[in-house]
Amino acid sequence: MLEFRKDIFADERDDNLIEIGQPTARQDILGHVTGTSPFYDDRRFADLLHLKVLRSPHPHARIRSIDDSAAARAPGVKRIIRAADVPVNLNTMLSLMAGAGAGYGAAGQWGKDDEPSLASDVVRYKGEPILGIVATSERAALEALAMVRVSYDPLPAVFDVEEALKPGAVSVNPAYPKNAFEYYGKYDHQKLRFGDIDAGFAQADLVLEGRYQMSPIEHAPTETNGSIAVPDTNGRFIVYTSTQALFFSLDTAAKINAMQANQLHFIGGTVGGGFGGKVDTLTEPLAILAARLTGAPVRYRLDRHEEMQFGSPRGAERIYIKDGIMKDGRVVARQVRAYFDSGAYTRLSSYAVVKCTAHIPGPYTIPNVHADVYCVFTNRTPATAMRGFGVTALDFALECQMDKDAIAIGMDPLEFRILNAYRDGDMKAHRREAKNCALVECAQVAAEKANWPLRDQFRRMSSREGGSPERGGIADRTRTPAVSRAPAHTSAGRTRAPSVPTPVAPQRMAYERPAPATPVRPAPAQQQPASRHVPPPAAPTSAPAGSTHGAPRFSSVFGTRRR
């Protein structure tokens, strides 16, 4: 049962909820239980043709020759689709979001067109499409595919993100020869800089490092990716599709087919399981092309093996975290180095890396943060979105690290999080003020539900108390690249004052750092490191009377706000 803790932040909102908390039937559940919800394939066409695709068996190879003459003559075959037939045979998904006019040069903010719909000279991952066959039945198309003779020169391949970034590594993607995506045409990673990471580690009582790895994860929806493109009238096509991203897929298909968007009518709606695996517009462009070339409705449906091999997975991620922790439980430094395995082409991974960087260091006030996040190309199936991509894997790593940190200093892991959680008014590593924080309260309620003992002082803490821009401290100590503007304010003091009323006695020191060989040069105002001075609580941000939804909306981290 759903329980509403309306006592928490009660003064901040109107709790006259109408929909939230009431069970509401899905608008399509009647269709689901009667088997009448229309999935893309729930249409009949008397003259339907079937498109099947020949795929690379190699992770990396040069195509020396393709002989499809026997296939072209096979029974039931209506048309062979080759790379040369594709009107615009190079694309990157996010080219739709910001074109060259965004001020970052011809490459655009979101990168260069790098992926062919049909490979012609080189194949860069196992399963990459090379050639399509349109036939009167799936069986006829599959039998014809078996007659195509392709000769390959296998090339060395790279599968590991860090290997791929080493000098001299196999180059995967010709648009990015060093295997790292380039932002704004020149930066090979995303950076986050806040405070002075070296000083932070020098100051810390303990330093703890962790390495975290997630594998690619396949969404495996019960309904595989697919679409049916149907010639309509006057040069228009109707496309029934499994996509989660209707307009996105329409525009992508229009670009690849060099068509106007108003020549395409996309009908989606019922997605038989997406989870992010149906945003890459895997089938629509070639289905439309096949319909154009044959004048007939064409279905391009992935079978289960193709869904596993060719259907894009959540990208694998490797994350290194290095934390500097004080004995009293404060995390004073966090350094993150993360690598996204984009596979052979960019797709959405460049965006995932931005999201990841925006999420560092997690919902905790840490005064010194340093992160480098890379989008790396390897000879693997191109990765895509899945359920919070860019963020979920990072959270896995961060929270494992938080547990290890807590254990290392002998502190309860929940209390450790409450101690370090953002408070309203804290300054985050991204130079935004923390607002509407609630991790403290969530942790307290979770502890209560789990009968997890919390000490009184932690049960009394609040997200609305003890936060301030100075609690973390910024600006003067941030070592930034020359182009960044001067900070608008200086912090009042270097005092690192947590909102903890009394120091926490550690029970165990498992990873005690040895005393430094040379004395650390303190920054100018760092005279009272042990002070427990509690700053006055930040003036509560006025909740406008009568406001019902006071939280500011999530604002873009894409850099579209001009500074």
Next chain:
Amino acid sequence: MSINVKTFSRLAEAANALSSERAAHFFGGGTLIMRAVNEADPGVQTIVRSTDPVLVHIGLSSGRIELGAGVTMAVIIAERELSFLHPVARAVGGPAVREAATVGGNLFARSPYGDFAAALLALDASITFAGGLGQREQPIEEFLGRRDRGHAVVATVSFRRPPPDSFRFSKVTRVHPKGISVLSISAQVPFASGRVTGARIAYGAMAPTPVRAKAAERALEGRSLDAAGIAPALAIAADGTSPADDAIASAWWRREILPVHLRRLLLGTAAA
């Protein structure tokens, strides 16, 4: 081009068709062959079926049990006299698979499938064929070694009914309750006067076909069924096996956990 489907009322005719047609396969329950058809596998061009009643016959005499090769797992589960085989039949696929999967089909199923065949191996079954030369009988172990060659059609399997409570079965999977085998163990463990005599142990998914654990069987002979008694057998449990690395498990893992599950099976502490 489309598949040819040929149905014969007599099994011997079906066997003849099998040897004379190109890329022909005998159709048991279809759970494996229809996948190949759906994928337009060029190795399957002709399907040969038979409605011969011998395929669905079950013979339950006092000493010997005979099962037609077309008897399904569901039919076995419904037959009270075959209750000792119910754990094996229940472990094949889910309910819908069990309505189609046949004894004969399981004999030819590639590792890591084929748990029912492994049980038949532990039961010392005989395989009876219908072929051009009339019925032939073959011990199952010999059959398994040569099942890829020839076009004989399995008509029935038969075995001596095991003494009550002497037949044991355990299937290890990653997904519960239904999953493909990491491994399976079938065992007849006759036990008299506190000693094991004439044990038969067969493994599924520990080799390209079901295999007998003969070293372990010998090590159990005359031993007691307790921790100390079975220790020598456990130490060499994996002798004679050649498990594969596949999507389900690695060969290393299969060898590692085999003695653990054999111990549980022999001591009666295997999970239900």
Next chain:
Amino acid sequence: MKTPIQFILNGEETAAFVESGSNLLDTLRESVGDLSVKGGCWQGTCGTCTVLIDGAPRLSCVTLAETCAGKSIETTAGLRSGADLHPLQAAFMERFAAQCGYCTPGMLMAAKALLDRNPNPTRADVVDAICGNICRCTGYEPIIDAVLDAARGEARRRA
């Protein structure tokens, strides 16, 4: 080469002209036009295509259509009678036992096969009955609850 087959579909005499070697899933969807049966793997491993043949649950994607001659086939399209939903359908709705809806027809048929033979299943019986049906959305618990509800006759609903 095409073969004519006749069978009973949801109580109605039905005929189809099928390509030799066709599976029942394609026959029902494409020849007969019953789109309530869905295909997920075409390998007999996901259960999405489950139908009932003479009361037994079967995977239509690996069932040779010609073997169904003369048999009685039930699909989700035949579950409701007029405006009245089958208790399983009503229970799935009330228990939020469907999200994307793609596994739902197969789940309903697997559950019906259970309840037709065992009107009083235990939770373990229900789990076994649907163990061959994959759902990627619900986590299965709402489905198990719905089947138990339907068995207990708690669902009364008109569409």
